[in-house]
Amino acid sequence: MKTRYVKRHVRAFWLFVAPCLLLFSTFFLIPLGLSVGFSFTNYDGWKVMNFIGLANYKELFADTKFYQSLGRTFAYTLFSLPFKVIIPLLIASLVTSKRVKIKALARTLTYIPSLLSALVVGITINWMFSAEYGLVNYVIQVLGGTPLQWALNPKLATFVISFASNWASTGFYMVIFIGGLNNIPQEMYEAAAIDGSTTMQTFLRITIPMLAPTTFLVTLLSTVNLLKEYALVQGITQGGPGLNTTFIIQFIFDKGFNQMQYGYASAISLVVMVVFAFIAFVQFKFSNGGDR
Amino acid sequence: MSKPLLRVSRKWVPSTVTLLVSLAILFPIVWLVLSSFKETGELFSYPLAMLPSRFTFVHYRKVIGEGFFGYVFNSLFLAVVGTAITLVISAMCGYALAIYRHEVSYTNLVFGIFLLGTLIPGETLTVPQVTVISELGLYNNIWGVILPVVTTTTGIFMFRQHYLSIPLSFVEAARIDGSNEAQTFLYVMLPLGTSSTVTLAIFSFMWRWNDYILPLLVLSDQKKYTIQIAIKNYIGFNGVDWSSILAASVMSIIPIIILFIILQRYIVGGLSASGVKG
Numbered sequence: 001m002k003t004r005y006v007k008r009h010v011r012a013f014w015l016f017v018a019p020c021l022l023l024f025s026t027f028f029l030i031p032l033g034l035s036v037g038f039s040f041t042n043y044d045g046w047k048v049m050n051f052i053g054l055a056n057y058k059e060l061f062a063d064t065k066f067y068q069s070l071g072r073t074f075a076y077t078l079f080s081l082p083f084k085v086i087i088p089l090l091i092a093s094l095v096t097s098k099r100v101k102i103k104a105l106a107r108t109l110t111y112i113p114s115l116l117s118a119l120v121v122g123i124t125i126n127w128m129f130s131a132e133y134g135l136v137n138y139v140i141q142v143l144g145g146t147p148l149q150w151a152l153n154p155k156l157a158t159f160v161i162s163f164a165s166n167w168a169s170t171g172f173y174m175v176i177f178i179g180g181l182n183n184i185p186q187e188m189y190e191a192a193a194i195d196g197s198t199t200m201q202t203f204l205r206i207t208i209p210m211l212a213p214t215t216f217l218v219t220l221l222s223t224v225n226l227l228k229e230y231a232l233v234q235g236i237t238q239g240g241p242g243l244n245t246t247f248i249i250q251f252i253f254d255k256g257f258n259q260m261q262y263g264y265a266s267a268i269s270l271v272v273m274v275v276f277a278f279i280a281f282v283q284f285k286f287s288n289g290g291d292r
Numbered sequence: 293m294s295k296p297l298l299r300v301s302r303k304w305v306p307s308t309v310t311l312l313v314s315l316a317i318l319f320p321i322v323w324l325v326l327s328s329f330k331e332t333g334e335l336f337s338y339p340l341a342m343l344p345s346r347f348t349f350v351h352y353r354k355v356i357g358e359g360f361f362g363y364v365f366n367s368l369f370l371a372v373v374g375t376a377i378t379l380v381i382s383a384m385c386g387y388a389l390a391i392y393r394h395e396v397s398y399t400n401l402v403f404g405i406f407l408l409g410t411l412i413p414g415e416t417l418t419v420p421q422v423t424v425i426s427e428l429g430l431y432n433n434i435w436g437v438i439l440p441v442v443t444t445t446t447g448i449f450m451f452r453q454h455y456l457s458i459p460l461s462f463v464e465a466a467r468i469d470g471s472n473e474a475q476t477f478l479y480v481m482l483p484l485g486t487s488s489t490v491t492l493a494i495f496s497f498m499w500r501w502n503d504y505i506l507p508l509l510v511l512s513d514q515k516k517y518t519i520q521i522a523i524k525n526y527i528g529f530n531g532v533d534w535s536s537i538l539a540a541s542v543m544s545i546i547p548i549i550i551l552f553i554i555l556q557r558y559i560v561g562g563l564s565a566s567g568v569k570g
Contacts, residue, residue, distance in 0.1 A: 006395050012473035013396045016388030019381040020443050021402070026428075027440035028409055031420035038420060045423070094310045101307040108556060109314035112321060115548045117502030119520055120541045124324045127538065135323060138340045170317060175559070228415045231504040234524065249415045256419040257509065269416040276413060 038266035045262040056267035066268065069243070069251040070275070076247060077226040080162040084222035085215060088170050092177030093207065107178070111171035118168070122235020125164035154244035157237045161245055164232055169225070173218045180214030181207070216287045220280060227276055248272055321545070328352070328538035335535060351539035360540065362515065363522040370438055370507075370518055371500040377442045378496045379489065386451025387477055391463055393456075403452070409445045415505065422509050436510045437503065437518075447496070450488045458484060490558045498548055519544045 039056055043049040060066055091110055095103045113121065128135045129150040137147035150156045184207065192202045208215075230249040233239060239246035239254075246254070252272065256265030327335060328351060330344040385406075393399045414421075421440055422431075430436030458481065466476040507518045517525070523544060526537035552559065 009392055009395045009473065013388045013392040013399070016384045016473075016477070017402055020385040020406070020448060023381070023439060024406060024409065024443045027421060027424060027443070028412075028414075028417065029405075031417045031424055032412070034420035034423060035417060091313060094306065094313065097306060099303060099306045100310045101303070102311055106310045106314040108553070109318045111556070111559070112318060112549060112552070115498060115552050116321075116545055117504060117520055119504055119524060120502075120544060123523070123532075123537055123541050124320045126532075127324060127327065127534070128320055130534075133336045133338070133340070135340060138338065141338075167317070167320065224413060228413050230415060234504075234527070238527070252416070252419065257422075262419055262423070265419045269419060273412055273416045276416075277411065280411075 035266045035269055038263050039270055041263045043262040043266075044260045045256070046260070049263075052263070056264050057271075059264065060267050060271060065243070066251065069246055069248050070272075072244070073227055073229075073247040076158055076162065076229070076245075077223060079158070080165060080226050081219070081222055083162070083166045084169060084173065084226070085218050087166065088173035088218065089177050089211075089215070091170065092174045092181055093203070095174070096178055096181045107174070110174055113168050114171035116168060118231035119235045121164050121168040122161075122232040124235075125160060125167060126236045129160045129163075151237060152241050154241060157241060157245050161229070161233055161236055164236060165226065165229060168232070169222065173222070176218055177211070177214055180211050184210045212287075216283075219287075220283055223279060223283065224276065227279070324538060325542050328542045332535045335538075351535045352543070355536050355539045355543070358536075359515075360519075360522065360543065363517050363519045364543075366434060366516060367501055367518040367520070369434060370503065371497045374438045374442055374500040375493055375496040377438070378444060378447055379493060381442065382444065382447030382492065383451050383482065383489075384477070385448045386453075387455050387481060389448070389452045390455035390458075391460070391481075394460075403448075406443075406445045406448050409443070418505060418509070421506070425506075425510055431510060432512045432516060434511070434516060437506045438500075440506060441500070441503065444496070447492050450492055454488055455481065487558055490555065494551065494555055494558055497551065501544075501548060 040051055040053060041049050042052050042055075091106075094100055095106045095110070100106070116124065129137075131137060131147065131149055131151055134150070136150075141147055148156055150160050188206050188210070189202060192206055197205070227247075228249050229247050230253070233245055233247065233250065237245045239250050248268075249272075252265050252268050255261045255268060326343060329347045329349070331346065331348050331350065334341075334345060389399050389403050425431055425436045425440065428436075430439070462480060462484075463476055466480045471480065502520065503518070504520045504524075507521050508524065511517055511521060519540070523537060523540045526533040526540060
């Protein structure tokens with residue numbers, strides 16, 4: 001009796017998970033396997049597919065364009081990361097403060113850019129920074145400065161992309177920080193107030209340490225999202241000038257879909273996957289998973 | 293400064309700063325919207341003014357004339373159907389992972405397989421994904437951009453957590469009353485819906501509405517384009533068709549902003565209550 005019951009429940013279990021498992025296998029696990037397989041071939045996405053052993057990996061480790069693209073991605077991530085974490089934290093502190101009146105309105109307005117697609121985010125910011133007739137250059141000129149070539153100078157182009165990325169993610173990470181701030185026991189603040197702690201001291205000695213797990217989460221999410229920045233760039237520079245804002249995901253896509261080197265692109269993908277996982281692992285170890 | 297004035301400023305300075313910061317964050321969108329109503333000549337001449345000297349709908353009319361509502365329909369189909377599938381299969385999967393945890397020994401193993409999905413960024417698998425989509429005959433087919441993305445670990449996780457919080461005695465009571473496994477799920481457990489269902493629905497709708505990479509690679513026939521791809525097509529080799537892209541971008545964000553304003557308590561509440569613990 002009991003075993004027949006369990007058998008039926010095992011069958012029910014598999015039927016319930018079947019749709020997810022089937023789709024996940026088809027569009028995630030199989031591509032993962034194919035990626036490994038392709039990486040040992042010279043597959044061109046169409047007809048040619050010969051086994052070429054480790055040739056793709058040898059080529060990859062000697063490919064200066066690959067190192068440049070990866071280095072560019074790291075530089076962009078390191079430059080943007082502090083802003084990704086600090087700005088939402090400050091805004092979240094403002095909109096949870098007792099001394100602020102218009103909390104709900106401020107939260108709503110700040111969140112709205114997070115609703116836009118990465119492409120439209122790129123377009124919106126690009127419109128403000130366009131070299132001719134852009135608002136930013138206009139303001140610079142009105143203030144007596146020389147307009148800047150935002151799209152032609154590699155550093156300025158990277159700055160605009162970083163600005164756009166930060167602008168779009170601030171609302172989302174603000175909401176996560178609000179959740180973290182609301183979880184800090186109120187008694188700690190009351191105790192601090194009784195001991196005569198100033199606002200600044202309370203923020204540095206109570207809020208920041210108590211918020212460590214949330215800060216870790218935001219740091220981890222931002223890092224991954226910055227490392228794989230792609231669609232936003234398509235709304236701003238499309239990777240230019242030259243290859244100066246071609247980050248690693250676009251590098252893979254260019255190899256795969258534009259130059260039809262599926263095999264080589266798969267090899268890069270796998271190496272990048274390992275690098276990303278390693279970065280996440282280091283962050284996890286370094287911060288003890290955000291445990292205080 | 294006298295004492296009462298100091299007290300007033302202690303209240304008003306933080307509020308004013310907060311208001312200015314949030315308005316500054318909104319500003320690029322306001323600028324985008326106002327620009328989209330300016331005539332082409334005004335878009336490309338100094339001095340710039342905040343408001344259009346004369347509101348014109350000419351760019352909107354042009355973009356709509358180029359078949360924009362067809363793209364809206366495609367995007368709506370992707371977002372609505374994709375979200376419906378995501379909700380149903382995530383609920384089923386999360387339910388099974390939670391309810392059969394004592395009877396089926398490998399529930400955690402299955403859950404672990406799905407967690408793999410969060411560890412590997414999907415972007416690094418796009419190249420072989422497109423191969424699979426073509427092999428299945430889904431190239432240039434809207435289902436080719438729906439089916440690959442409907443399984444989300446976030447969704448499975450949300451429902452699993454929800455059903456873990458419901459006492460197993462509910463299920464046992466239903467079984468004793470003679471209900472089979474499917475009936476228990478459909479009539480007893482599913483109606484115990486949750487605000488995280490709404491949160492997942494909103495996010496899923498937004499993700500699908502904003503999907504970019506797969507539609508770009510999979511949909512080749514212009515009639516099948518989603519809004520994002522239609523917008524992308526205003527960026528050409530010779531530069532950006534600004535007057536059209538501004539109007540198209542504004543139209544693409546209207547549905548999402550309306551949805552957000554109506555349902556925002558689920559986003560803000562759902563995000564801070566569900567996944568994320570401080």
